[in-house]
Amino acid sequence: MEMYRSHVMICKGTGCTSSNSEQIAKNFEEEIKKNGLEGEIVVERTGCFGLCALGPVVIIYPEASFYSMVKPEDVEEIVKEHLVKGRVVKRLLYAGSVEENKIKAIEDVQFYKKQVRVALRNCGVINPENIDEYIAFDGYKALEKVLTQMTPPEVIDTVKKSGLRGRGGAGFPTGMKWDFAARSQNDQKYVLCNADEGDPGAFMDRSVLEGDPHSVVEAMIIAGFAIGASQGYIYCRAEYPIAVKRLGIAIGQAREYGLLGENIMGTGFKFDLQVRLGAGAFVCGEETALMASIEGKRGMPRPRPPFPANKGLFEKPTILNNVETYANIPQIFNKGPEWFASMGTEKSKGTKVFALGGKINNTGLVEIPMGTTMREVIYDIGGGCPNGKKFKAAQTGGPSGGCIPASEIDVPIDYENLAAKGSIMGSGGLIVMDEDNCMVDIARFFMDFIVDESCGKCTPCREGTKRMLEILDRITQGKGEEGDIEKLENLAKNIKNSALCGLGQTAPNPVLSTINYFRDEYDAHIKEKRCPAGVCKALLNYTILEDKCKGCGICAKNCPSSAISGQPKSPYKIDSSKCVKCGVCAQKCPFKAIVKK
Amino acid sequence: MKTIQELEEIRKKTLDTINIRKDRSGTRIVVGMATCGIAAGARPVLLSIIDEVKKHDLADVVVAQTGCIGMCRLEPIVEVYKPGEEKVTYIKVNASKAIRIVNEHIMQGKVVDEYTVGAVEK
Numbered sequence: 122m123e124m125y126r127s128h129v130m131i132c133k134g135t136g137c138t139s140s141n142s143e144q145i146a147k148n149f150e151e152e153i154k155k156n157g158l159e160g161e162i163v164v165e166r167t168g169c170f171g172l173c174a175l176g177p178v179v180i181i182y183p184e185a186s187f188y189s190m191v192k193p194e195d196v197e198e199i200v201k202e203h204l205v206k207g208r209v210v211k212r213l214l215y216a217g218s219v220e221e222n223k224i225k226a227i228e229d230v231q232f233y234k235k236q237v238r239v240a241l242r243n244c245g246v247i248n249p250e251n252i253d254e255y256i257a258f259d260g261y262k263a264l265e266k267v268l269t270q271m272t273p274p275e276v277i278d279t280v281k282k283s284g285l286r287g288r289g290g291a292g293f294p295t296g297m298k299w300d301f302a303a304r305s306q307n308d309q310k311y312v313l314c315n316a317d318e319g320d321p322g323a324f325m326d327r328s329v330l331e332g333d334p335h336s337v338v339e340a341m342i343i344a345g346f347a348i349g350a351s352q353g354y355i356y357c358r359a360e361y362p363i364a365v366k367r368l369g370i371a372i373g374q375a376r377e378y379g380l381l382g383e384n385i386m387g388t389g390f391k392f393d394l395q396v397r398l399g400a401g402a403f404v405c406g407e408e409t410a411l412m413a414s415i416e417g418k419r420g421m422p423r424p425r426p427p428f429p430a431n432k433g434l435f436e437k438p439t440i441l442n443n444v445e446t447y448a449n450i451p452q453i454f455n456k457g458p459e460w461f462a463s464m465g466t467e468k469s470k471g472t473k474v475f476a477l478g479g480k481i482n483n484t485g486l487v488e489i490p491m492g493t494t495m496r497e498v499i500y501d502i503g504g505g506c507p508n509g510k511k512f513k514a515a516q517t518g519g520p521s522g523g524c525i526p527a528s529e530i531d532v533p534i535d536y537e538n539l540a541a542k543g544s545i546m547g548s549g550g551l552i553v554m555d556e557d558n559c560m561v562d563i564a565r566f567f568m569d570f571i572v573d574e575s576c577g578k579c580t581p582c583r584e585g586t587k588r589m590l591e592i593l594d595r596i597t598q599g600k601g602e603e604g605d606i607e608k609l610e611n612l613a614k615n616i617k618n619s620a621l622c623g624l625g626q627t628a629p630n631p632v633l634s635t636i637n638y639f640r641d642e643y644d645a646h647i648k649e650k651r652c653p654a655g656v657c658k659a660l661l662n663y664t665i666l667e668d669k670c671k672g673c674g675i676c677a678k679n680c681p682s683s684a685i686s687g688q689p690k691s692p693y694k695i696d697s698s699k700c701v702k703c704g705v706c707a708q709k710c711p712f713k714a715i716v717k718k
Numbered sequence: 719m720k721t722i723q724e725l726e727e728i729r730k731k732t733l734d735t736i737n738i739r740k741d742r743s744g745t746r747i748v749v750g751m752a753t754c755g756i757a758a759g760a761r762p763v764l765l766s767i768i769d770e771v772k773k774h775d776l777a778d779v780v781v782a783q784t785g786c787i788g789m790c791r792l793e794p795i796v797e798v799y800k801p802g803e804e805k806v807t808y809i810k811v812n813a814s815k816a817i818r819i820v821n822e823h824i825m826q827g828k829v830v831d832e833y834t835v836g837a838v839e840k
Binding site for chain 1: 752
């Protein structure tokens with residue numbers, strides 16, 4: 122038996138890797154060797170722990186010491202003090218784990234206290250490139266149970282009982298989807314995994330694929346058994362090289378152990394998996410466009426019916442599920458559907474992973490039971506907005522979603538509640554905004570993204586979103602007109618009713634949501650040509666404060682458009698019609714007398 | 719190609735190695751590794767404990783170090799925490815005594831009284 126008295130877990134998710142965690146890992150290996158400790162201590166490269174704002178993260182067991190913002194130069198000290206002498210290096214510990222000089226366990230730290238890690242259970246705890254470690258923590262036990270003790274209808278029934286709903290955003294009941302495909306008669310069926318994750322700022326799926334790829338592999342084999350499919354594809358965006366690499370390794374190892382291929386576990390069931398790469402199109406996260414892409418065609422959606430469960434990939438019955446949906450499946454079989462259904466709310470069972478981004482202290486990945494309020498996520502787990510700024514709104518669902526303003530912050534997070542507030546659950550991207558964000562600019566940002574990503578097939582999306590963007594551009598540039606809001610609402614209604622796919626149908630959501638909750642900002646932009654948050658450059662006026670101005674003339678000398686005039690020793694003035702808003706005057710003023718508002 | 723039986727064996731074997739990351743409820747063997755401990759020879763004690771645990775394939779055993787326990791003249795000190803039992807403190811431990819402690823106390827549940835701090839006080 123291999124016995125290591127200490128395990129050094131180093132995060133090698135994309136976030137920490139780009140902060141040089143590979144060098145940290147190499148330094149640990151070198152220092153451990155130098156001190157003669159190789160036989161006693163193992164260094165493991167793992168997946169994402171979730172507290173990304175404080176990466177690179179290193180956790181050392183058995184003490185479970187949570188080191189944050191570790192630098193390669195710190196490694197020597199950690200090895201000498203902690204690994205050789207058993208003295209935890211307090212200055213490098215995550216501040217949240219040290220209270221009154223006592224070190225708290227990770228589970229009790231504010232960031233993790235309210236989290237329940239189901240989909241992320243193995244991330245940070247195992248080496249994702251080692252199938253044995255996945256197996257150790259009950260990996261492939263669910264598959265064994267399914268193949269040797271259950272029938273396909275029983276499997277589907279279990280998923281239905283759990284109440285699992287699609288985690289990709291739409292929240293369609295997973296058991297029902299599998300049931301439809303199981304009932305379709307055909308000689309070939311397909312199991313697909315949507316690992317395209319196109320929402321800006323979302324990285325939930327990435328972390329699962331990088332930290333626990335086998336959970337997806339196992340789930341897809343179970344799905345194949347349930348619907349009667351023998352082939353599966355994981356469609357992963359090419360912008361996730363680490364995820365793609367680890368998926369490849371996982372599939373290879375599963376094949377080696379006979380968990381993929383012919384006669385799995387000696388039961389006669391056969392199933393195999395391949396990875397297909399996306400090429401950067403947001404629309405390829407849409408079900409039918411994704412299938413077109415796998416078929417080698419341009420990623421464009423098609424009308425439904427026929428639904429994929431009847432006629433999908435290569436015209437065969439197909440199920441497509443999100444990475445996070447699959448990540449929950451093995452546990453549902455290991456711990457039972459009742460266990461899963463015991464978490465969450467009446468119609469939204471289980472947990473959801475959120476990628477917290479934007480103006481929040483604890484940027485990173487969190488997994489919470491459905492029903493947790495937005496307030497708990499933003500303040501208790503997220504640590505609130507940095508620099509003491511006031512929370513304004515949280516955007517859920519990316520370009521397809523809406524915002525939850527501060528007035529609605531006590532909304533319990535689940536599919537129905539978020540929809541009732543004009544947003545959607547989405548895949549889990551949660552962008553936090555504070556008083557310095559302009560909601561019109563946010564709406565414009567998402568619409569700009571949509572216009573870029575529209576495939577162009579249907580007129581409502583191709584032409585409609587562009588017109589909406591033009592209006593938003595005008596508004597943010599100070600050229601808004603009376604009636605613009607009504608035009609936006611009209612366009613929105615028509616696009617939602619007639620666009621061919623989800624991309625177009627949900628594109629107007631950010632605009633509608635911001636108009637609903639922040640109409641005053643739109644009015645200020647249009648009627649007063651003013652941006653209350655101070656973001657839209659074209660609406661900012663640089664002004665010289667008379668009481669601070671000493672009349673030195675430095676600003677006028679440096680102005681590239683000769684917009685400043687005045688007499689020495691008396692306050693100067695800026696002509697806003699000539700001002701190009703470059704900001705040089707404000708920079709050069711020695712008395713800080715020039716402000717933009 | 720692995721049979722279900724072989725997978726179960728892999729599961730058990732690997733779990734023994736990495737369970738230290740999840741489960742905190744097993745036996746803890748703590749070796750004092752402050753300056754006093756190291757000077758008195760705690761490293762060979764630590765290594766021989768690890769070797770014995772490895773040799774006998776003991777599951778659910780965590781071997782950790784700690785700082786100065788306080789009774790510096792009695793180093794090397796080894797403390798054993800077994801779930802549900804009172805902590806036992808062994809003093810003036812050396813490599814061979816450590817082997818006996820693992821075999822009798824950890825594996826058979828018999829505290830080696832003569833090595834404990836209580837015995838010295840008499």
